[in-house]
Amino acid sequence: MKYCNQCGAELVIEIPPADNRPRHVCTRCRTVHYQNPRIVAGCIPVWQGGILLCKRSIEPRAGLWTLPAGFMELGETTVQTAARETLEEAHARVEIVELYTVINLPHINQVYMMYRSRLLDLDFSPGDESEAVALFAPREIPWGHLAFPTIRHTLDFFVEDQRASTFRLRTGTIVKEGQAYCFRIDPGQPA
Amino acid sequence: MKYCNQCGAELVIEIPPADNRPRHVCTRCRTVHYQNPRIVAGCIPVWQGGILLCKRSIEPRAGLWTLPAGFMELGETTVQTAARETLEEAHARVEIVELYTVINLPHINQVYMMYRSRLLDLDFSPGDESEAVALFAPREIPWGHLAFPTIRHTLDFFVEDQRASTFRLRTGTIVKEGQAYCFRIDPGQPA
Numbered sequence: 381m382k383y384c385n386q387c388g389a390e391l392v393i394e395i396p397p398a399d400n401r402p403r404h405v406c407t408r409c410r411t412v413h414y415q416n417p418r419i420v421a422g423c424i425p426v427w428q429g430g431i432l433l434c435k436r437s438i439e440p441r442a443g444l445w446t447l448p449a450g451f452m453e454l455g456e457t458t459v460q461t462a463a464r465e466t467l468e469e470a471h472a473r474v475e476i477v478e479l480y481t482v483i484n485l486p487h488i489n490q491v492y493m494m495y496r497s498r499l500l501d502l503d504f505s506p507g508d509e510s511e512a513v514a515l516f517a518p519r520e521i522p523w524g525h526l527a528f529p530t531i532r533h534t535l536d537f538f539v540e541d542q543r544a545s546t547f548r549l550r551t552g553t554i555v556k557e558g559q560a561y562c563f564r565i566d567p568g569q570p571a
Numbered sequence: 572m573k574y575c576n577q578c579g580a581e582l583v584i585e586i587p588p589a590d591n592r593p594r595h596v597c598t599r600c601r602t603v604h605y606q607n608p609r610i611v612a613g614c615i616p617v618w619q620g621g622i623l624l625c626k627r628s629i630e631p632r633a634g635l636w637t638l639p640a641g642f643m644e645l646g647e648t649t650v651q652t653a654a655r656e657t658l659e660e661a662h663a664r665v666e667i668v669e670l671y672t673v674i675n676l677p678h679i680n681q682v683y684m685m686y687r688s689r690l691l692d693l694d695f696s697p698g699d700e701s702e703a704v705a706l707f708a709p710r711e712i713p714w715g716h717l718a719f720p721t722i723r724h725t726l727d728f729f730v731e732d733q734r735a736s737t738f739r740l741r742t743g744t745i746v747k748e749g750q751a752y753c754f755r756i757d758p759g760q761p762a
Contacts, residue, residue: 385619416642455677477758478758484650486651551669
């Protein structure tokens, strides 16, 4: 960020009055340009115990499998984002069941919110960002070919809860430690 | 948004290739400037059944009472935001218990995430954005002088669950209908 999107003048990084951290501030009109994390919302679409996954056709992680999910847009609710992404990436219609995972990714300024959902019919097919869409029984999930740590942890929790027939909200943070991604469970939840 | 923050050239609104909605796009360097909703995270700090509220000293809603909450910053987790805002607005230290409300506000592009928390001691005082901080027994909550609908609904749910001694995640959307704000409960939750 180098220029003011309001007046076009150059920006400097400084702590504005009554603030406590450095921001991008316009040298001419003094507008403060805040930056904030973004929400990624998506679904775990289920049909008779099977889970709908999409094989990505675009970078990052082209060729790997993921749950339908994407950035929340202005004017949407998180539930609407989750359903829209499922329609766009898998041409699939779902009924949202409930919020299932809230996963912080502070190293890339994202918060994932994944919803359990019921797939309404079997009329699905690859959207623009997918090269394949398929239902996987829990034992068939391609664990070695998943696109993102958030998706792996969400599926891991889901399969565990599905086996126990009791679903509960899972919240935590994915922390990058060297080359590995570890899930740190938030306070207040059973390990 | 009128100018590119990367190169300073003028922006136009158009649908970029492989996208499906209008974005601000730079006429020179073609950078697409996405806009996304922001997360507000905060706490319901509790001490022996009493709830810590802050009387706002700044606009919007100066003079009205609120729970400590604020915009999530880059590099933070939602739990860290909630605890930091409580420290900044009420000079209060908390232990986070669990995520309690997730409230979408699509008309202002915000998502509130409020955490139940235990106040660790009685050493609290007004921060820069507060003119007073005080503990309120449930029956003493100043319902007619609360700053935001998100706070009113969160406190309403909290007092109801506190009475029943059973807390459960509440998720939904605040919809502006005329001059009133209605809470629409998300799918999958008891009414």
